[in-house]
Amino acid sequence: xxxxxxxxxxxxxxxxxxxxxxxxxxxxxxxxxxxxxxxxxxxxxxxxxxxxxxxxxxxxxxxxxxxxxxxxxxxxxxxxxxxxxxxxxxxxxxxxxxxxxxxxxxxxxxxxx
Amino acid sequence: xxxxxxxxxxxxxxxxxxxxxxxxxxxxxxxxxxxxxxxxxxxxxxxxxxxxxxxxxxxxxxxxxxxxxxxxxxxxxxxxxxxxxxxxxxxxxxxxxxxxxxxxxxxxxxxxxxxxxxx
Numbered sequence: 001x002x003x004x005x006x007x008x009x010x011x012x013x014x015x016x017x018x019x020x021x022x023x024x025x026x027x028x029x030x031x032x033x034x035x036x037x038x039x040x041x042x043x044x045x046x047x048x049x050x051x052x053x054x055x056x057x058x059x060x061x062x063x064x065x066x067x068x069x070x071x072x073x074x075x076x077x078x079x080x081x082x083x084x085x086x087x088x089x090x091x092x093x094x095x096x097x098x099x100x101x102x103x104x105x106x107x108x109x110x111x112x113x
Numbered sequence: 114x115x116x117x118x119x120x121x122x123x124x125x126x127x128x129x130x131x132x133x134x135x136x137x138x139x140x141x142x143x144x145x146x147x148x149x150x151x152x153x154x155x156x157x158x159x160x161x162x163x164x165x166x167x168x169x170x171x172x173x174x175x176x177x178x179x180x181x182x183x184x185x186x187x188x189x190x191x192x193x194x195x196x197x198x199x200x201x202x203x204x205x206x207x208x209x210x211x212x213x214x215x216x217x218x219x220x221x222x223x224x225x226x227x228x229x230x231x232x
Contacts, residue, residue: 001174038214038216038218040218040219042158042219049207049222049223049224049225050158050207050222051222052218052219052220052221055218055220061220093157093158095158095160095218095219097214097216097217097218097219098216099216100160100162100171100173100216101160101162101173101174101175102148102160102216103160104157104158104159104160105157106157107157107158
């Protein structure tokens with residue numbers, strides 16, 4: 001299995017500031033034939049199912065504010081949330097969908113400082 | 114807009130079979146892969162596996178001997194069966210749609226249903 005490790009496990013950021021979450025995979029999720037990274041980010045608010053934010057490591061899903069951005073390639077990826085708002089409080093997960101089983105990171109809990 | 118609604122018993126006895134159904138509306142069940150994902154209370158997400166209407170399946174090796182996912186196009190439903198359950202199978206079970214690529218990434222989630230394994 002590809003292991004996904006997120007850091008930090010939790011972070012507190014002030015309103016209006018930037019939050020950065022890291023995700024590292026135990027092997028590359030970059031497919032050389034199409035130069036795509038098979039990496040997604042999800043946001044899960046309390047009592048709700050997760051919601052897709054980013055796919056192909058950097059493509060925002062429909063309706064996702066441009067405050068959210070994804071970057072990285074190969075084995076190292078980052079989710080950045082600019083101009084943090086109170087509605088962004090949630091747990092964030094990365095997931096690789098390159099090789100089955102499609103494994104998730106352990107999650108990063110984002111709170112307001 | 115696709116809607117996914119999970120249904121099934123909320124309580125299953127140890128050693129018995131967990132059976133859930135996901136009813137798909139607002140979209141064609143034949144156009145996508147359908148994935149089940151679970152989340153134990155207070156914990157992270159675990160990918161169970163996916164199936165397509167054509168019979169293609171792929172399961173998590175950690176569950177492979179116990180899990181079956183199937184698609185019923187006539188009812189627009191996706192089913193999950195997990196045999197010989199234990200307390201470790203207690204979780205919220207999510208039905209999800211996988212689209213946009215193969216392998217599919219999950220782009221829509223159902224609300225989830227909590228299944229507790231207890232005698």
